[in-house]
Amino acid sequence: MMGKNKEYYKLVRDNIKKLTPYSSARHEFSGHASVHLDANENPFDYHMYNRYPDPLQWDLKKKIGKLKGTTPETIFIGNGSDEPIDLLIRIFCTPGQDAIHVLEPTYGMYRVAADINDVEVHTTLLTESFEINEDRLFDNMDAHDRILWICSPNNPSGNVQDQQIMINILNRFDGIVVVDEAYIDFSKEASMVSMLQDYDNLVVLQTFSKAWGMAGLRCGLAFSSPWIIDLMNAVKPPYNVNEFTQKYLSEQLEKADEVRKEVSKILQERDRVFHFLESLDAVEDVFPSEANFILFRIQNSQEIFSGLQEKGIIVRNRTNVPLCKDCLRVTIGTEAENDQFMKQIKILCK
Numbered sequence: 001m002m003g004k005n006k007e008y009y010k011l012v013r014d015n016i017k018k019l020t021p022y023s024s025a026r027h028e029f030s031g032h033a034s035v036h037l038d039a040n041e042n043p044f045d046y047h048m049y050n051r052y053p054d055p056l057q058w059d060l061k062k063k064i065g066k067l068k069g070t071t072p073e074t075i076f077i078g079n080g081s082d083e084p085i086d087l088l089i090r091i092f093c094t095p096g097q098d099a100i101h102v103l104e105p106t107y108g109m110y111r112v113a114a115d116i117n118d119v120e121v122h123t124t125l126l127t128e129s130f131e132i133n134e135d136r137l138f139d140n141m142d143a144h145d146r147i148l149w150i151c152s153p154n155n156p157s158g159n160v161q162d163q164q165i166m167i168n169i170l171n172r173f174d175g176i177v178v179v180d181e182a183y184i185d186f187s188k189e190a191s192m193v194s195m196l197q198d199y200d201n202l203v204v205l206q207t208f209s210k211a212w213g214m215a216g217l218r219c220g221l222a223f224s225s226p227w228i229i230d231l232m233n234a235v236k237p238p239y240n241v242n243e244f245t246q247k248y249l250s251e252q253l254e255k256a257d258e259v260r261k262e263v264s265k266i267l268q269e270r271d272r273v274f275h276f277l278e279s280l281d282a283v284e285d286v287f288p289s290e291a292n293f294i295l296f297r298i299q300n301s302q303e304i305f306s307g308l309q310e311k312g313i314i315v316r317n318r319t320n321v322p323l324c325k326d327c328l329r330v331t332i333g334t335e336a337e338n339d340q341f342m343k344q345i346k347i348l349c350k
Helices: 058-068 082-092 109-116 134-140 163-172 192-198 226-235 243-279 301-310 335-348
Strands: 075-078 099-104 120-125 145-151 176-180 202-207 220-224 283-286 293-298 327-331
Touching (some): 075 226, 082 145, 099 109, 109 120, 120 134, 163 192, 301 327, 301 335
Parallel strands (some): 099 120, 099 145, 145 176, 176 202
Antiparallel strands (some): 075 220
């Protein structure tokens, strides 16, 4: 295992340390061959989909590494971001014994993955402006906390967390810190991927579901020290990323300039919708966003939500989420979709 860190490796579950990973036919052969008789595949050509994909996606990781400024050994590619979330809990948290810590309100899948794995969830509330109160966090920390989850830009609030505070946490917390950057492509903030060499307990999550427009392909990323990536590769299913996704994503990575143009359009529309919401008397708060959505607090939120739904416009009702009473969350769509949303909500607010 590449350069494992003794201080943090002790957090790994004992059974995972002893695990002998499944070795598939494609794990045991690398390179090129003209006759494949090792994996019990159908020999007839189905556009190469009759063959198992590369279980470690090396060609794809090389391209992603160039795009993100890191090396293939620091990259895990998963079936959406949900797969690395689940894997990290399975690697570092013993069921019925260990815990994760989340900063609420945040992405709900951290809790669901912990619940599935019989891992306790400890929580600390963000401030009223959805920022981390470092002292409050460490006052709430428990000896059984193995993983801390920080979503930045945060879902559902849209704000980024102070990077110096996240660095302080990395230095103070003796567990694994996961920074979920699913919306980083919409933010002015620099990615924490650039800090991987400085912190052996840092994991950064990203995804191709948002800015890259590939939600239906389910392709997420984890960046971390090679020893953590090695553990994730050992625990994952052997062929977790299918051949079509690998090929399509490899082609799309050549279109980074087009993605940046689309992101620019989304950001322009985000500003337009933000200022429109600010102009409505019924809207009490519009929270600053560095994501592709806006959280806002509005009078009669349930009636507004239902009224939009009746017109075929679906937004997310977040009123039952901590700190989000009477809040709705709207994703930034096309100019025409945003026009429909603004037209209908203005009518409903009269």
